Amino acid sequence: MxxxxxxxxxxxxxxxxxxxxxxxxxxxxxxxxxxxxxxxxxxxxxxxxxxxxxLASIKRKDRIVTGGGVVGTVIKVENEAELLVEVAENVRVRVMRDMVATVLTHGDGAAAGGDKGKPAAEATAETKKADEAASGSASKLKGLLDKK
Missing domain, CATH: 1.20.5 (Single alpha-helices involved in coiled-coils or other helix-helix interfaces)
Structure with missing residues (x-):
């Protein structure tokens, strides 16, 4: 072999x-x-x-982002599991507390996530700039889609 x-x-x-x-x-x-x-x-x-x-520290007037990307302000903490969130003027939705991804600003106006040293006005100004940039990007994208 x-x-x-x-x-x-x-x-x-x-x-x-x-x-x-x-x-x-x-x-x-x-x-x-x-x-x-x-x-x-x-x-x-x-x-x-x-x-x-x-999630346990969320309280009234906190500005939050949900897991789906919806930004709103907490109007009322319903119970341990639910929050009443205002996403636009006179538009309120119930959100499960577990679905909150981020707390942008706390009810006192201070930004969350390490911006504790900044004044509240400066933190809210940064939040407004971020909101304007996001809405500007959305309008640019819509303009591009409308051209097609």
Missing amino acids: LISDAYAQAADGAGAGFLGGGFESFVPLLLIVVVFYFLLIRPQQKRMKEHKAM
């Missing part, structure tokens, strides 16, 4: 390692689990904890 039989040969001292050599094969797997914990699982748990704290 053209192919000869190959036989595995045991190396001298095979199986002489810790617990018969089986532990060494699990070390890379354990290292991968540890790396995943510190790079993926732990930061995700931290973000979830911060998000839950943010």
Whole structure:
């Protein structure tokens, strides 16, 4: 035949390692689990904890963004699960608290997310600029679609 039989040969001292050599094969797997914990699982748990704290701190007059991208002002906290949000003048909707993605500004006018050192007027001016930029982008997009 053209192919000869190959036989595995045991190396001298095979199986002489810790617990018969089986532990060494699990070390890379354990290292991968540890790396995943510190790079993926732990930061995700931290973000979830911060998000839950943010949701628990929502109160009247907070400006929020829902998971669907709707921006509005909290008019009333109905109960633990629902908020009454005004999205436009005299347009109010009920929103599930869990669907709030971000709190833009708190009821006292201070911006959320690290802008605590800025005055309330400056924080609301930045929010207005962001709203104007977003509406400007939407009108440009509409203009492009209308041309077609």
